Amino acid sequence: MSFLDDLQAEIAKPAPTLDVDVVLNGNKHTLQFRRLDGLTWAELIDRHPPRIGGKDENDVEIPPVWVDVRYGYNLRAVILDAAPLCGSVPDGAELSASDWADLLNALDGAAxxxxxxxxxxxxxVGPREEVDAARKAPKRSRRSSTSPSSLE
Structure with missing residues (x-):
C-alpha cells in the first residue's frame, strides 16, 4: 500500500473505543469512550498546562502533581474536557458539558x-503502542511505479 492508501484506510476506519462500567443510583451503566482525533487531543493538552508546583498568593508552597510533570499537561483537566467530546452514555442520551461534569462528579473515585x-x-497509550508495534513489524515491500520490475 502507498502512503495515500494508508492515509485513506486510517481515515475510513472507526475510532477505537473502550467501555467503562459505572454504578449510578445502585444501577450499573456502561459508558463508552472513543479516541479523539489528534488535533482535538493536542488542543486539550495545550489548554491545560501541568501543575508544576510553586507558591500560592499567601506564599504557601504548592507541591507539583507528578503525573502532570511527567506528561507535560494537567491530566485531570484534560480528562474533564475530553469526556464530553469522546464519551457516550447508554440509550443514546445526549449530555451537555454541564451534564458530563455532573456525571463525573457523581462517580466515586474508583469509577x-x-x-x-x-x-x-x-x-x-494506544497511539504510542501502535507506533511501537509498527516499528517492530516486518517492513512491507513498497514497489514504486518507476521500479525496474514495474517497467517490464
Whole structure:
C-alpha cells in the first residue's frame, strides 16, 4: 500500500473505543469512550498546562502533581474536557458539558479513575503502542511505479 492508501484506510476506519462500567443510583451503566482525533487531543493538552508546583498568593508552597510533570499537561483537566467530546452514555442520551461534569462528579473515585484510564489509554497509550508495534513489524515491500520490475 502507498502512503495515500494508508492515509485513506486510517481515515475510513472507526475510532477505537473502550467501555467503562459505572454504578449510578445502585444501577450499573456502561459508558463508552472513543479516541479523539489528534488535533482535538493536542488542543486539550495545550489548554491545560501541568501543575508544576510553586507558591500560592499567601506564599504557601504548592507541591507539583507528578503525573502532570511527567506528561507535560494537567491530566485531570484534560480528562474533564475530553469526556464530553469522546464519551457516550447508554440509550443514546445526549449530555451537555454541564451534564458530563455532573456525571463525573457523581462517580466515586474508583469509577472516575476508570474513566480517566480509558480516555488516557485511547489517546496516549494506544497511539504510542501502535507506533511501537509498527516499528517492530516486518517492513512491507513498497514497489514504486518507476521500479525496474514495474517497467517490464
Amino acid at each position: 472516575f479513575q476508570r474513566v480517566s484510564d480509558a480516555i488516557f489509554q485511547l489517546n496516549e
